[in-house]
Amino acid sequence: MHLCVSHPGGRKVASSGLTAPAAPSASSTISRRTLPALSCLQAVVLVSAVLLIGLAGLARNGVGTATAAAPTQQLVVYTYDSFVNWGPAKEIQKRFQASHPGVELVWVAPGDSGTMFARLVGELQARRPTADVFVGLADSDLPAAIAQQVFQPLDYRLLPNLKDVPARLLLDPGRRVVPLDHGFITLVYDSQVIPPDRAPKTFADLLQPQWRKKIIAIDPAASSPGMAFLLWTIARFGDGPDGYLAYWKQLAPNLLTIAGGWSEAYSMFEQGEAPMVVSYSTDMAYSYISNHSTRYRIATLDGQGYEQVELMGIVTGVDSSRQRLAYEFLNFMLSTEVQALIPTTNWMFPANSQAPLPPDFARYAVTPAQPVRLPAETVAAHREQWLRAWSAQIRAY
Amino acid sequence: MVRRLPVWARQGRFRLGGLVWALPTLFLLTFLVYPLILLVLQVAVGPAPLSAPAGPPGAMPLPATSGVFGQLAAAGQEVTTAIGHLARGVAVIGQDPYFRSLIRFTAWQALLSTLLSVLIGLPIAALLSNYTFRGRALLRSLTLVPFVLPPISVALGFILMYGNNGWLNRFLAAAFGVRLSLLYSLPAILLAHAFYNAPVLVRTVSAAWQAIDPSLEEAARSLGASPRRVFWTVTLPALVPGIATGAALAFVFSFLSFPLVLALGGARFATVEVEIYTQIRILLNYRTGAALALVETILSLAFSYGYLWLEGRFARPQVGVRPHPLHRLEWPRRPGAWVSRMVAAVTLAAIAVFYVGPILALVVQSARPAAGGGGPAVAASGVVSGWTLQAYRYVFTPEYDAIVGDSPLASIRNSLVLATATMLVSLLVATPLAYAFAGRLRVGRGVAGAVPAEGEAGHLRPCWGRQLAARLSRWGTAVIETAAMAPLAISSVALGFALLQAFNRPPLAGLRGAPALAIVAAHSVLAYPFVIRTLRPALEAIGPELPESARLLGANRWQAFRTVELPLAATGLLSGALLSFAMSLSETSATILLAGPGLSTMPITLYHLLSARNFGGASAMAVVLLAVTGLCFVGVEAVGQRWVYGRNGRRARGSAE
Known part of the structure; x- marks a missing residue:
């Protein structure tokens, strides 16, 4: 019963079954009787070969090979x-x-x-x-x-x-x-939770106890909107322990969390985890134009918003x-x-x-009365030290 | 049974070994050792000035040193300088209270996460290894599914289920008028890590459990031990290697965890890996980043080494090949057992809710209209009602422009091809290594295996020189084995950076034209340690007598391996295969660094959808990812079982149940 009778069609069935990685159920016809020891190895080699061809196919769109197509x-x-x-x-x-x-x-x-x-x-x-x-x-x-x-x-x-x-x-x-292009980092709030007349208008408003755990910030050490918000507080309150660090210390109880990136932060906001999030001043225009909703609104603080500029250039060489x-x-x-x-x-x-x-964009996208931006050289010179001091201030351990 | 082989094979000159060993060695040297040397070099040399803006591209200056020896000497000097820099960096990190508290917290949360993973994983493993019930095979195959979910989807599932506005809190608020603040805290991070890592433990522990020879437990029972005593004195010690393997993996993953920590804990709970990301990616401080990565790697390898020691300490080869018996799951008639059964049932139900809740929440979310949509779909409470398949329609649109991005549909195909290739490469690389690490090379050569050396002293007492040599070789194997685990223990940010460096330089740069191959190589480096870790304990559990008997009966080494050791170690091999498959499906950071235009995988498409504010599409993509990987796991497991046991072997195994 355990004799390995070489089945004439066996190998063929095995290989055709195994060459279809996307449909594993197709290989259910394999049994040990039709697949002796060494042909298992052969099957593996065969599958690898087919996969290599498949991979080469995947690579067809690659940069290197596309040039050959036309002049x-x-x-x-x-x-x-x-x-x-x-x-x-x-x-x-x-x-x-x-x-x-x-x-x-x-x-x-x-x-x-x-x-x-x-x-x-x-x-x-x-x-x-x-x-x-x-x-x-x-x-x-x-x-x-x-x-x-x-x-x-x-x-x-x-x-x-x-x-x-x-x-x-x-x-x-x-x-x-x-x-x-350029844009502004501001606060975005949910007007169904915070009526527009009660929305915070200044940095000081954000410290009120009624906003306890109501703000989602973004980690400046991992994401650029987060960094923009940190730089904004530095521009507004100045460097050092009496400046932005003191502000963050007071702000900390009102932060629900400091999310890893904008996507995480905004999806938490959309799920209703907290009614305020650090985001872009065009978010209201986006939600009006794509959904005809004015639910998510923009709050500039002290008339300010931190300006971000996106750049382009030609690579060296x-x-x-x-x-x-x-x-x-x-x-x-x-x-x-x-x-x-x-x-x-x-x-x-x-x-x-x-x-x-x-x-509609002109109507709902907010340009802050007073755009703020720290000079790139200042940021470059102090960024690491600012981040470190901030991180030491904000840590839970 | 024994096939007729050519004369050269029968005479023992058939050395499959040549190819079998050359492949893993070459692979590791090229894709692991070389990139890491480049990473160290990067620390020494620092960013090279990129001059010659208007010059032709071919005129990039090369090192002026002539001759191979000169270049080698220069490279050696650079490596020495780099190691000096690294050592200084490590010293600085050791003295800095900022980094010290960072490392302390990271290790602490990893330890707690590991404990929680063991607590959650053991009951599931016990259920799967001891009981038979409808859907057991399916449940077994699906246990690893949470492991492939991108961290951001797990985070979203947790937020939807346990968040301030999540299902649990809405239920609590409606029923009792209270709300719990569960997320954005240390416990949330621990639970999320357990969500990921308990499945790994289930795989490794149930592999160990099924390898237990029931004769041992039966002997203990017949000698009068109570079931509880049998569990503590016979079963549990035999499970230790499996638990150690799973716990080592869980610890390393939790230690290196990055996006999940930020998503569910926030920056207040930043780990070492977050700091490495900031240093390398944001501040471009390669030296500090690399030094931190080194400290991190040493620590996680030290912990892994501890587990490996434990694993080796408890490894006991078994003589029998009887499969572990499975009991029918039924309510006990004996009244005394009710309490323990109740406890078990409640525990398992809680675990089921813990897993199903976030995944179900994701599924529901993907079929809801977009939040913030305004209009009639949004009720006054802010809760979106109604159902739509719009997100799925988007994901399955084939006419999505494949020139600029890749269609979500195509990303499913890409993921599957890459994962299958990764699985095969990992198996080819890791199986010989696991075989060697398990000390089985000596088995069947007439000398007793490495593990039972003390126990079998009777038949050939080796002289002291041999003993020393054996000890040294065992020690050396342990060191090499720990080093072979390195891809798991190295910061993914640093490894991604190292691979990027390696794939941009001449020997590997050719692969840049074929990004898919580069990605498979990178994924395999990350995935092969899983196969080693799951296969090795399984191989060790097989006593040397069985392959030796096969050899005596005339089988050559390959046949003994193929027909005796491989089927007995099959559970471990399958777990390793599935884990490597899963690793490739969920990997993103190396993929992003190596992918060309129009080559996207499922998790990368998910991130693209997120960054394009298509949260519904991202949820749908996560559900598709779950469904596709679930199907693949069931398929791979079915094919694997068939492949190893054959149709009859499966029935023979089943008859013991």
């Missing part, structure tokens, strides 16, 4: 995930390729801005960058980008659309980056033929045509002041 020129752009999955990337690709025949625009965006930046820095350190352009650098990463020489100095004459960009958004005197294309792409990104897409796709304010704002 097209590729421009590889790193950006953050939501710019592609949600933002205007698709539309930009369509229009840019239409106006530049023979050019293929490739977006690479598996992670958020910080992750993509770290990936680019890692590639540059190994001297093997795959990106030509980076779109959507957080302004808090600018000092690191300058120190690591990630971007090359730009010739602003080749970017004529810069003329409509306000000078205060040009953050780098060394001209290595240009702005993509891009060769001259692609450099021209990269300049054309940056200029295209700054055109009113693309900038007009920004408000209702990326939910930020366009960098180009001539770009028209959709009426």
Whole structure:
């Protein structure tokens, strides 16, 4: 009974069953009798071979192999995930390729801005960058980008659309980056829980005991909106134990939690865990335009909001033929045509002041009376120390 | 039974060993040792200046040293400098009260999480290993499902179930008018860690339980021991290796945990891993980050080594091959047993609620209209009512533009292909290693196995030199084995960084053209330790007599392994296979660093949906992830059982139940 009779069809059944990893039930025909010892090994080898082919298939869309398809020129752009999955990337690709025949625009965006930046820095350190352009650098990463020489100095004459960009958004005197868009970090509250007339209007209001455990903050050590809020308190109250640290000490009882990132914080807010969250000043416009709801509203504090600028630049070491294309792409990104897409796709304010704002966006997106932003060099010089002092202040142990 | 083999194979020249050993060695050197050396180098050299902005890309300056020896010497010097930097960094961390309290808290919460995981995992393992009931096989296959859920989905499930506005609190408020503040605290972190890690314990403990020879327990019973005494003196000691393995994994995971801690505890409960992330990713302080990662790795490896020692200490090879008996689950007629049964039933019910609650909440959430939608769907209380499959429609839309992103549908296929490949590579790499670590290389060579050396002193007492050599080799094996666990114990942020460095340099840079292969390699590095950890105790439980008998009856080594040891160790092998499969399905950080355009996996798609404010789509994706992995686990387990036991073997096993 246990004799291994070599079944003529046995091996065939086994291999065809095992080659379909997505349908494991198909291999239920295998039994020990039709699958002697060594052919098990063969089956494993066979499956591995088939998988390798499958994997090679998965890699077909890869950067390296796509060039072989046509005599097209590729421009590889790193950006953050939501710019592609949600933002205007698709539309930009369509229009840019239409106006530049023979050019293929490739977006690479598996992670958020910080992750993509770290990936680019890692590639540059190994001297093997795959990106030509980076779109959507957080302004808090600018000092690191300058120190690591990630971007090359730009010739602003080749970017004529810069003329409509306000000078205060040009953050780098060394001209290595240009702005993509900008926005403001403020508080967002649930008007079904907090009526608009009772909503906090100043930093001092936030300390009232009625807001105990009612605010969701975001961790500045892991996310850029969180860092923006921390910098805002530093700009408002100053450095040192009597400044922002004293404020955070009083604020702590009113914080429900300090979430790891914006997504976590905002989904907690939407679940009704707390009626206030640190978020963007365009959130009301978003919820009105996509859901016709004015439930989530914006609260500026002392008329302020912390300004965040998203930047773009050409990666160091891009060769001259692609450099021209990269300049054309940056200029295209700054055109009113693309900038007009920004408000209702990326939910930020366009960098180009001539770009028209959709009426509902203009109505519900809040521009604080007094935008606040600390200079990038100050932030770079003190960030680690600020974070550490804050972290020591806020820790539960 | 014995197949006719070619002459060279029958004469013992058939050394499958060559290939079997070359593969894991090469794999570990390339994908683990090399990246780690690069990481250490990074600490010494620091960020290199990236000059030549307008120069052609081919003209990147290379090190001026000529000759292989010169370069080797330079590299050696760099490594020495790096180690000096690291040592200084470690010293600084040891003296800094900020880092010290960080490390203390991290270890403390990991220890508590491990204890809680053991408390929750043991009853489930007891149920699965001792009782037969309808749906047992399904439950067994599904136990690992929580392990693959992305932390953010677990956090969302917890918030929906236990949050301030969660189901539990709404029920409590309606019934008793009270609300409990459960989340955003240390207990919440511990419960979430237990949610993840108890399933791992269930796998390892039930593998150990099923390997227990029932003759031992029966002998104890016939000698007059009460069932309770049998459990404490016979069963539990035999379970220790399984518990130790599971606890080691649970401890290491809780020690390195990062997103879950931030989501459910918040920044007030930051761990070492959060600090490493901040240092490497936000502040770009590679030195401090690497030094912290080193301290973290040493600590978690030290703990793992302790568990390994415990595992080896209690490992007792078994003689028999009788399967562990399974009892029918029924209410006892004897009145005295009621109390203990009640306790057991209540415990299991509580555990069921603990697991099913958050997952069910996720499922319900995915079928609700978007919150904040306003309109008629939102009742005055802010509770959304009504049902919709809109989120699923979005996830299953095939015409989603695959040029810019990847369609959620395609990400399911990608995940499955990557996970299957990872599982196979991990098995090929880890099985020989586990075999060696279990001391089975010597089994069947005429010399008694490493473990029963003392017990079998009767038939060949080795001279002192041999004893010393044996001891040294055992010690060396333990060191190598601990080192082989390193991928589990290293900060994922640091390892991701190391892999990124490695995959951008010449030997591996070729793989960047095929990101899928690079991802499989990275996933396999992270996954193979699971196979070692689950397979080794299972192999150790097999006495040397059985393969030796097979050899005496004429089987060659491969046949003895294939027909005797492998089927007996099958539960461990299957657990390892499933864990490596699960590891690949849930991995995100290395995937993000290596993926090209249009290559996304299920958890990455989930994160994309979240960052695009599509919370409904993200919940739907989490449910799809659960369903797909659940199906795969059932499938892999079924195929695996069939593969190892064959159709008849399965029935033979079943007849003992």
